[in-house]
Amino acid sequence: MKAIEIRNKYLNFFKQKGHKVIPSSPLIPENDPSVLFNTAGMQPLVPYLLGEKHPEGTRLTDYQKCLRTTDIDEVGDNRHLTYFEMLGNWSLGDYFKEESIAMSYEFLTKELGIPNEKISVTCFAGDKDCQRDDETYECWKKAGIPEERIYLFGKEENWWIAGEEGPCGPDTEMFYDTGKPKCSPECNPSCDCGKYVEIWNNVFMSFYKDKNGYTKLKQHNVDTGLGLERMAMLLQGKQTPFEIELFAPVMEKLEELQKKDIIESRRIVAEHLRASIMIINDGGRPSNVDRGYILRRLLRRMTRHLNKLGIDLSKLPAIISISINSLNEMYPELEENKEIITNVIIDEKDKFIRTLQKGEKEFEKVANKIKNNNEKVVDAQTVFNLYETYGFPPEMTEELAKENGLSIDMKNYEKLFEEHQAKSRSGSEAKFKGGLASTGEKETKYHTATHLLNAALKQVLGPHVHQKGSNITEERMRFDFSHGAKMTDEEKQKVEELVNKYIQEDIEVERIEMKKEDALKMGAEAMFLDKYGEDVTIYKIGDISLEFCGGPHVKRTGELGKFKIKKEEASSAGVRRIKAILE
Numbered sequence: 001m002k003a004i005e006i007r008n009k010y011l012n013f014f015k016q017k018g019h020k021v022i023p024s025s026p027l028i029p030e031n032d033p034s035v036l037f038n039t040a041g042m043q044p045l046v047p048y049l050l051g052e053k054h055p056e057g058t059r060l061t062d063y064q065k066c067l068r069t070t071d072i073d074e075v076g077d078n079r080h081l082t083y084f085e086m087l088g089n090w091s092l093g094d095y096f097k098e099e100s101i102a103m104s105y106e107f108l109t110k111e112l113g114i115p116n117e118k119i120s121v122t123c124f125a126g127d128k129d130c131q132r133d134d135e136t137y138e139c140w141k142k143a144g145i146p147e148e149r150i151y152l153f154g155k156e157e158n159w160w161i162a163g164e165e166g167p168c169g170p171d172t173e174m175f176y177d178t179g180k181p182k183c184s185p186e187c188n189p190s191c192d193c194g195k196y197v198e199i200w201n202n203v204f205m206s207f208y209k210d211k212n213g214y215t216k217l218k219q220h221n222v223d224t225g226l227g228l229e230r231m232a233m234l235l236q237g238k239q240t241p242f243e244i245e246l247f248a249p250v251m252e253k254l255e256e257l258q259k260k261d262i263i264e265s266r267r268i269v270a271e272h273l274r275a276s277i278m279i280i281n282d283g284g285r286p287s288n289v290d291r292g293y294i295l296r297r298l299l300r301r302m303t304r305h306l307n308k309l310g311i312d313l314s315k316l317p318a319i320i321s322i323s324i325n326s327l328n329e330m331y332p333e334l335e336e337n338k339e340i341i342t343n344v345i346i347d348e349k350d351k352f353i354r355t356l357q358k359g360e361k362e363f364e365k366v367a368n369k370i371k372n373n374n375e376k377v378v379d380a381q382t383v384f385n386l387y388e389t390y391g392f393p394p395e396m397t398e399e400l401a402k403e404n405g406l407s408i409d410m411k412n413y414e415k416l417f418e419e420h421q422a423k424s425r426s427g428s429e430a431k432f433k434g435g436l437a438s439t440g441e442k443e444t445k446y447h448t449a450t451h452l453l454n455a456a457l458k459q460v461l462g463p464h465v466h467q468k469g470s471n472i473t474e475e476r477m478r479f480d481f482s483h484g485a486k487m488t489d490e491e492k493q494k495v496e497e498l499v500n501k502y503i504q505e506d507i508e509v510e511r512i513e514m515k516k517e518d519a520l521k522m523g524a525e526a527m528f529l530d531k532y533g534e535d536v537t538i539y540k541i542g543d544i545s546l547e548f549c550g551g552p553h554v555k556r557t558g559e560l561g562k563f564k565i566k567k568e569e570a571s572s573a574g575v576r577r578i579k580a581i582l583e
Contacts, residue, residue: 001112002245003085003232004329007063009111010087010226014061017103019089022062022533026282027083028291028469036291037067037279041088042223047550048092049167049205049221055513055535058094063087063228065282067275069294072301073421075271076264078240082298083275084229085330091222098139100202100222104174105143108200112235118177120189120196121145124159124170125152129214130207133158133170140172151188160203160223167205167217174200176234197234200226242267246274249326253319259310266309272302273323273345280341281334283468285572286348292572299348300391308395316349317342352391359390363397367404376405380412384420445560445582446477448509448541448553449499452563453479453578454525455545456498460491467527468575476566476581483576487568499563506558507542514538524548 011021025044027037038044041064048054064086074080091100108114121140126132132152140150152158161168175189175196183193205221207214229241238244242251250270258266276298279291286296306313320342324334334341366382378401386392398408450470457465461483469480487495516536524538526548539549541557554560562583571577 001232001235003228006112006231006235007085007087007228007330010107011061011063013107013111014059014089014103017059019059019061020056020533022056022060024062024064026528027065027067027279028282028284036069036294038064039066039068040064041066041086041225042090044550045090047552049090049223050552051219052550052552054092055537056533058092059090060092061089065278067279072294072297076268078242081229081241081271083271083278084227087226087228089222089224093219093221096220096222097135097204098142100204100224101136101139101143101172104200104202104224105145108174112231114176116144119145120149120151120175120177122151122153122158122173122175122189124172125154127154130170133172133204136170136172136204151190153190157190160201160205161209165210166208167221168209168214169204169206171201171203173198178234197230199231199234200224242270246326246330247271250319250323253322254309254311257309257311257315260308262309265305268305269302269309269319270323272298273320274327276302276345277320277323277327277334277341278331280344281331281337285344287572296348299345300352303349303352304391304393304396313349313353316346320345355390356392359386359392360400362386362390363392363400367401367406370406371404376407378406378408380409380416383408383410383413384416387417388420440474442474442582443472444552445554446472448557449477449560449563449580449582450479451539451541451545451547451549452499452502452557452560453477453495453580454481454547455541456495456502457481457483459498460494461487466525468571469527476579479578479580480571480575481578482574484574486570487576492565492568496563496565502541502544503557503560503563505542506556507544508556509553510540511553512538512540519548522546
């Protein structure tokens with residue numbers, strides 16, 4: 001069963017169960033400081049999981065484009081992906097455990113045809129904070145899973161919370177038995193030997209955790225996630241996701257073009273290319289900060305491994321075309337943006353090649369210095385610096401070293417690299433630290449302030465100004481907007497004065513639900529129009545601002561305090577960035 005067929009079956013199944021199908025949000029999140037990219041289906045639904053009313057109702061389903069950066073360096077093995085698609089269904093204070101489990105079991109067995117004996121499940125075992133989830137255990141028995149395939153685990157395995165505080169609850173995970181023999185008599189779904197593969201996770205958001213412990217939520221939510229590529233791999237009887245139709249054409253082309261046969265490098269090229277295509281399609285561009293840096297890192301790692309395979313880089317446009325063609329059925333918009341996507345990738349590849357040339361010159365200096373000191377080893381820090389600054393993998397440095405009669409300190413380089421990976425992972429995890437708990441009073445004020453800033457920029461700079469992104473924390477707001485020139489001091493002062501005027505006027509912030517078509521007729525502005533369904537929420541601030549938005553917002557502008565611009569700078573070509581605070 002192809003990935004597109006699984007996706008369509010999923011959406012149609014939940015539609016028949018009373019769920020409204022909502023569009024996927026773009027990879028680049030709007031007004032969410034907790035992540036660089038949307039990392040899960042629940043991410044764009046944060047306000048509604050916290051209790052805000054969704055215009056489409058209390059039962060929702062969608063596919064969500066996701067990208068996770070914690071395991072970039074692991075891509076190349078037989079399972080890790082950075083970009084993936086998550087299928088999900090949500091109950092916002094509607095059904096709970098029994099109905100959720102019954103629907104999941106029905107979909108797996110009847111729609112996908114997975115035999116009952118292939119399914120094992122896990123539930124929360126209970127601890128000093130919360131009791132054992134007997135209800136979920138009994139629901140699985142009622143659905144048809146025998147007790148010997150229902151496992152109980154603690155918080156590490158079967159409890160979900162985004163960050164340290166916020167909505168949380170027990171979850172239940174579904175596993176597919178691949179048929180491999182058990183690695184030991186104790187082998188169970190918590191084992192990573194490959195016998196059991198997790199296919200679905202249903203989170204029962206029923207508690208709130210703060211510094212004092214756990215309390216029960218008034219609104220119980222269900223949040224589920226099913227990885228599409230993994231499911232397609234299992235249903236097609238493949239050993240890795242790189243064998244399914246979304247990757248196979250590129251993998252075959254790379255094998256045809258390669259001069260060295262390195263399966264890990266082919267996987268890295270295919271995976272990083274797909275991830276980069278999706279980021280660029282949703283507006284991302286390479287840079288040295290935040291998500292732009294992630295895109296640059298993916299493209300440079302891809303280029304290094306094309307070199308490692310011995311593939312002529314002039315073949316890259318053809319490889320890009322094959323990748324886009326294999327994704328077109330899933331994402332038809334890629335064809336429309338094919339030229340832009342190709343140009344961005346080729347441009348970044350060319351920049352990287354120039355950087356590699358600089359790196360080679362830098363290595364020559366290092367090698368000469370070592371030789372002049374009558375030494376024979378390139379130290380670990382130098383090897384790491386060449387990797388971090390110029391994209392030189394240690395293998396390339398080692399190759400150059402050999403040509404100069406030198407060796408490299410690989411053992412200590414690996415230690416430095418492991419430390420670097422640990423910092424990268426903790427940094428990525430910190431991005432998600434706020435999670436659902438990060439929408440407090442200050443963030444709400446900054447969220448509303450972005451609407452006032454957008455309106456003021458249009459007044460001062462012109463109607464060409466449109467929001468291109470924002471990032472909000474408790475301390476400040478960051479706002480990206482379309483404008484081709486640096487703002488003058490006079491322009492910044494005018495914008496600041498205008499925002500403060502709007503605040504002083506204490507204007508009501510109105511939340512309005514309506515049809516998308518009617519909102520567009522009214523002139524409502526949206527950053528990503530495609531992410532909204534037929535029914536939408538718009539926020540109206542007097543005759544100043546009218547925008548599609550999911551909230552949250554203050555009731556009146558007078559609640560915001562004093563607005564002050566701290567910095568205005570370039571973000572990317574044709575896009576400027578303002579950093580501001582509320583005092």
